[in-house]
Amino acid sequence: MLDQLLGRAELKDRIEELEEENRHLERRTEAEEERRSEAARKRQEAEAEVNRLEDKVEGLEERIDRLSGTDDVEVSFRGTEILRDDRRDEVLARLASVSTDAEGALTAMVRDDVPDAVRDVLGERSALVRRAAPCLVCVDDAGLIAAALAPPTPPAPFVEWGGGFRIDRSWFAPVDPTWVALVRSDRFALGVYDGETVTPVDDIESDVQASHSKGGFSQARFERRRDQQIDEHLQRAREALEAHLGSDASESGAGDGDPTPPADADVVVLGEGTVLGRFTDLADRTATVDATGEPADALRSAVRDFWAVRLSLL
Structure with missing residues (x-):
């Protein structure tokens, strides 16, 4: 309370x-x-x-x-060389002449992965094959020969042991007359290559503006005009190539000395990468080359570059 x-x-x-x-x-x-x-x-x-x-x-x-x-461990090529013309044929002949027992020579066409057989025979030096790929590998079981060649027209991948190396000259140079075209944005040259000699057949030169001068046309108008000039040149080149491919020696009435290949001959188109797409449907093979000068000289230079063979000693 x-x-x-x-x-x-x-x-x-x-x-x-x-x-x-x-x-x-x-x-x-x-x-x-x-x-x-x-x-x-x-x-x-x-x-x-x-x-x-x-x-x-x-x-x-x-x-x-x-x-x-x-x-890349501590391995390097014993030597490298670019083979052309007679030197190429000489090296191929040497390799083709090698004779071993029934399973003494390994030949392998390598594009991506190095085959186990190549790894087994080369060991750590098989790393060099990966660097040289795509390449044709030639190695004997005694280790006396170990080389890789880069064929301009390589076959499908294969691995083969035999009594000698498998060398097909068609992988390195044409065995039959072949159409060869050089295409640039301002010139075109067509010829026939028989594996030794280039015989020019046709050429076209076009006046394509190379640079925009100050004044006059605007830059955009200049580019449009230049693109039109290139298109017209490439169209003329394509028509010329189609015309030659559409005729053979029998149709033209040419004699034995005529260089024109048969209608089914291979067609190789070389030149600037930006224009080759216009000719892929006509060509069996295309390749980018840096060949300049007069059309005939540029064509010979393109052929020389494309059919060059890189030799790497493993």
Whole structure:
């Protein structure tokens, strides 16, 4: 009764409420500390895992470097040479003349993956084959001969052991007269290549503006006019090529000395990469070459470059 009169009962209730609220806050503080402690522990675990994974990645990268380095480990070509004309024929004849026992000479046409047979016989030097690919590999079981040749017209991939190397001259030079055309944006030359000599047959030169002079036409108009000149030149070149391909020696009445190949002869178109697409339907093969000068000279230069053979000594 006295507590109620003096207001002490209300104060005691308030004290109890505050004490309970204090205990609640203490529990929340303890829970928050536990959460912070748990978060710190998880953060430490995550940092340790990151460090572990980074170490693992670094180790894997080092391993990859070592493994990829096997392709380039301490090996280099014994020598390289570009073979043309008589030198090309001489080297091919030497390789073709090699004679071993029934399974003493390995010949392999390699484009992408190095065959197991080549790896087995060359060991770590098979890395050189990958560098030289696409190439024709010639290796004998005694290790006396180990060479790779890059044929201008390579066959499908194969691997073959035999008593000699498999050398087909048609992979390196035409065995029959072949049409060869050089196409550039301002000139065209057509000839016949028999594997030794280029005989010019036709040529076209067009006046195509090379640069825009100040004044006069705008740059855009100049570009349109130049593109039109190139289109007209390429159309004339295409018509000339079609006209020659549509005739053979029998139709023209030519004699034995006429260079015109038969109607089914191969057609090779060489020249600027930007214009070759206009002739792919007429050609058996196309290739980009950098041949300049007068049409006949440029054609001979293009033939010389295309049928050059890279020799790599393994």
